[in-house]
Each structure stands twice: as structure tokens, then as C-alpha cells.
Amino acid sequence: xxxxxxxxxxxxxxxxxxxxxxxxxxxxxxxxxxxxxxxxxxxxxxxxxxxxxxxxxxxxxxxxxxxxxxxxxxxxxxxxxxxxxxxxxxxxxxxxxxxxxxxxxxxxxxxxxxxxxxxxxxxxxxxxxxxxxxxxxxxxxxxxxxxxxxxxxxxxxxxxxxxxxxxxxxxxxxxx
Amino acid sequence: xxxxxxxxxxxxxxxxxxxxxxxxxxxxxxxxxxxxxxxxxxxxxxxxxxxxxxxxxxxxxxxxxxxxxxxxxxxxxxxxxxxxxxxxxxxxxxxxxxxxxxxxxxxxxxxxxxxxxxxxxxxxxxxxxxxxxxxxxxxxxxxxxxxxxxxxxxxxxxxxxxxxxxxxxxxxxxxxxxxxxxxxxxxxxxxxxxxx
Ligand SMILES: Cc1ncc(C[n+]2csc(CCOP(=O)(O)OP(=O)(O)O)c2C)c(N)n1
Ligand SMILES: [Mg+2]
Numbered sequence: 001x002x003x004x005x006x007x008x009x010x011x012x013x014x015x016x017x018x019x020x021x022x023x024x025x026x027x028x029x030x031x032x033x034x035x036x037x038x039x040x041x042x043x044x045x046x047x048x049x050x051x052x053x054x055x056x057x058x059x060x061x062x063x064x065x066x067x068x069x070x071x072x073x074x075x076x077x078x079x080x081x082x083x084x085x086x087x088x089x090x091x092x093x094x095x096x097x098x099x100x101x102x103x104x105x106x107x108x109x110x111x112x113x114x115x116x117x118x119x120x121x122x123x124x125x126x127x128x129x130x131x132x133x134x135x136x137x138x139x140x141x142x143x144x145x146x147x148x149x150x151x152x153x154x155x156x157x158x159x160x161x162x163x164x165x166x167x168x169x170x171x172x173x174x175x176x
Numbered sequence: 177x178x179x180x181x182x183x184x185x186x187x188x189x190x191x192x193x194x195x196x197x198x199x200x201x202x203x204x205x206x207x208x209x210x211x212x213x214x215x216x217x218x219x220x221x222x223x224x225x226x227x228x229x230x231x232x233x234x235x236x237x238x239x240x241x242x243x244x245x246x247x248x249x250x251x252x253x254x255x256x257x258x259x260x261x262x263x264x265x266x267x268x269x270x271x272x273x274x275x276x277x278x279x280x281x282x283x284x285x286x287x288x289x290x291x292x293x294x295x296x297x298x299x300x301x302x303x304x305x306x307x308x309x310x311x312x313x314x315x316x317x318x319x320x321x322x323x324x325x326x327x328x329x330x331x332x333x334x335x336x337x338x339x340x341x342x343x344x345x346x347x348x349x350x351x352x353x354x355x356x357x358x359x360x361x362x363x364x365x366x367x368x369x370x371x372x
Contacts, residue, residue, distance in 0.1 A: 054263030061232030065239025
């Protein structure tokens with residue numbers, strides 16, 4: 001593994017390795033630029049099934065099915081996708097089904113694209129209103145340990161958890 | 177748009193027929209009447225009933241089917257519930273789960289909320305949508321003979337399989353299975369995996 005001090009290190013390397021270590025078998029997403037490197041690594045990995053969704057709420061339901069069938073999965077979403085998930089999250093809360101989710105923020109740190117701002121600013125309040133536990137992280141080096149902690153809370157303590165990855169890490173975007 | 181034919185099938189009898197020889201089938205039911213239909217046959221630990229999460233039945237089935245490739249998984253849901261998550265047909269078709277089948281109890285109504293018409297009443301053809309998404313096996317069933325042909329498809333034809341069963345729009349007595357979420361989850365997992 002490349003040292004964290006190296007210029008070529010990216011948090012997605014360690015997070016992908018962590019996914020393997022904790023037995024993530026289903027990776028569901030609608031693509032987002034901030035997650036692109038992680039998506040590529042997961043897609044290239046035959047030990048996990050990548051599932052491209054038409055809308056993020058599909059991924060919430062898929063994660064429920066995966067857990068019922070004895071597999072662990074992860075839902076990767078842009079902050080905009082959180083808005084698409086709200087009603088489906090009731091299933092996780094009501095059944096106490098684990099949900100591990102990584103949310104790539106837009107409409108936040110240094111955003112220049114105005115249409116991302118409304119949902120970006122609603123993302124954390126919406127997650128909290130839906131009783132999803134939020135771990136916010138704004139330093140790249142801290143993403144892997146945060147995902148690891150979130151995975152324990154999700155799969156061992158049966159909770160819905162979102163690791164919200166600040167736009168400070170992915171860089172300010174000006175595209176969708 | 178589908179050709180209009182007379183709808184005669186009774187949903188309770190349809191579901192009883194589908195589940196008669198279910199073996200070790202894993203069943204996911206969509207909210208409302210499909211859940212009560214399944215419960216009217218028997219409450220089985222291999223059933224996972226959705227009591228909410230409208231639009232999520234098919235993707236719950238996909239997650240389960242991918243996790244349990246050796247087991248047949250059937251999603252039974254309503255036309256309204258299917259329409260809310262209709263993009264999921266594309267997601268499923270791309271994944272090609274060979275062990276997943278979807279059966280729609282299509283009364284062309286939002287039954288639970290007062291029998292309001294759904295889009296299928298106006299000709300929207302769910303089987304054609306599944307076919308357009310890439311399902312190789314699809315069927316629309318109007319009568320007992322067609323149902324007899326379709327049931328083995330739900331169990332044996334390599335998936336994903338999609339069968340739209342046209343059923344009459346009649347209220348049936350509510351038969352309520354357990355609805356406590358953790359209970360349903362625990363018993364399903366315990367029965368399937370031997371642990372919770
Ligand atoms: C997100 C959401 N919107 C609306 C409802 C209200 N609702 C509950 S059941 C139902 C109708 C379901 O229709 P269908 O799936 O066709 O089942 P049927 O009762 O006709 O068999 C609706 C609209 C809901 N529960 N959730
Ligand atoms: Mg209906």
C-alpha cells in the first residue's frame with residue numbers, strides 16, 4: 001500500500017481495502033465525481049458485485065435484501081442522492097437493518113454550482129431527520145478510519161450510518 | 177399499449193396457486209394487499225413482508241437474490257408499488273440474476289388507498305417495460321390456463337423473470353401477518369442463515 005504521505009495516495013485505496021477486509025459483497029451506486037476513484041476500484045474487484053442504480057433509493061432497498069440474505073453491502077451516493085432515499089430509509093429504521101453509506105458532498109465547501117446548494121445544505125439535516133447516524137469527515141487521511149468506525153456501528157450495532165465526505169476533500173466542483 | 181382482455185382471476189386464488197408448491201422459495205412481498213395475500217396462504221419464515229418502503233420490493237428482491245444465488249427468490253407486489261420503483265426493472269435486467277422472479281398482482285388500481293386507477297388501467301404495459309429493460313422472459317396472464325403456464329416460469333426459468341398477472345379489482349378481507357420489523361428480519365435471517 002502506498003504511504004499516506006505519498007502524493008499518489010488517495011483515500012479510496014484504503015477504503016476499498018477495508019471493504020474487502022470487512023466482507024463487503026454488494027456495492028450500489030449512482031456515479032458521482034467525488035466517488036469515481038472508489039467506484040473504479042470496486043468495479044474492477046471481482047470479489048464484490050457493483051450495481052449501478054437508476055435512483056439511490058433502489059440501493060437502500062437492495063441493502064436491506066442483501067442483509068436479509070446474509071451479505072454486507074455499501075451504498076455510495078452523492079449528497080443529491082440522499083434526497084432520493086428518505087422514504088426507503090424508513091425500512092432500515094423500522095427493521096433495524098444495517099446500512100453503511102458513503103455520501104460525497106456537493107453544495108458545500110467552495111461550491112460554485114448553485115443548483116447543488118439546496119440539497120447539499122439539506123443533506124445532513126435530512127439524514128438526521130431520517131434517523132441515520134452521520135459521521136462527517138473533512139480530511140482525506142481520516143476517511144478510512146471513519147468508514148471503519150461507521151461499518152462497526154452499522155453491521156455490529158445494527159444501525160443506519162452515513163459517512164459524509166466533505167467537498168473539501170474532493171475539491172470544489174462546478175459540474176453536476 | 178396492451179390489448180384489452182377480460183380480467184377474471186381472483187388474486188387470493190392466484191397467490192394460493194403460485195405458493196402451493198413453493199418448496200424453499202424465498203418470498204418478498206410489496207406493501208399492502210400482496211402482503212395480505214401471502215399471509216392468507218400461510219405465514220412462513222421464508223416470507224419477508226414489506227409494510228412500507230413503497231417502490232422497494234423489486235430491489236429488496238435483487239439484494240436478496242445476489243446474496244443467495246442458490247435459492248429462488250420471488251417478489252410479489254402490486255402494480256402501484258411496481259410503478260413507483262419501475263426504474264428498478266432496468267437495474268435488475270442489467271444484473272441478470274438468474275434466480276430472481278417478479279410477479280405483479282395487477283388489479284390496475286391502488287387498492288389499499290381506495291381503488292384509484294393506476295397507469296396500467298390506461299394501457300401501460302408492465303411486461304413490455306420489463307422486456308424493454310432487457311428481461312428475456314416476460315408474460316401477461318389473464319386466465320387460469322395462462323397462469324398454469326406462468327407458474328413454472330416463476331420457479332424454473334432462468335431469471336430474471338417477469339409475470340404480470342391481471343386480477344380483478346375487489347377488496348379482500350385483510351389477513352395480517354406479523355408487522356414488527358425486527359421480528360420479521362430476525363426470523364427470516366435465523367431461518368435462512370442460522371443466525372441473526
Ligand atoms: C411513498 C408512498 N406513497 C403512497 C402510499 C400510499 N399507498 C399505500 S398502498 C398504496 C397502493 C398500492 O397499490 P398496489 O401496489 O397496486 O397494491 P394493491 O393494493 O392495488 O394490490 C398506496 C398508494 C405509500 N404507502 N407510500
Ligand atoms: Mg394494484
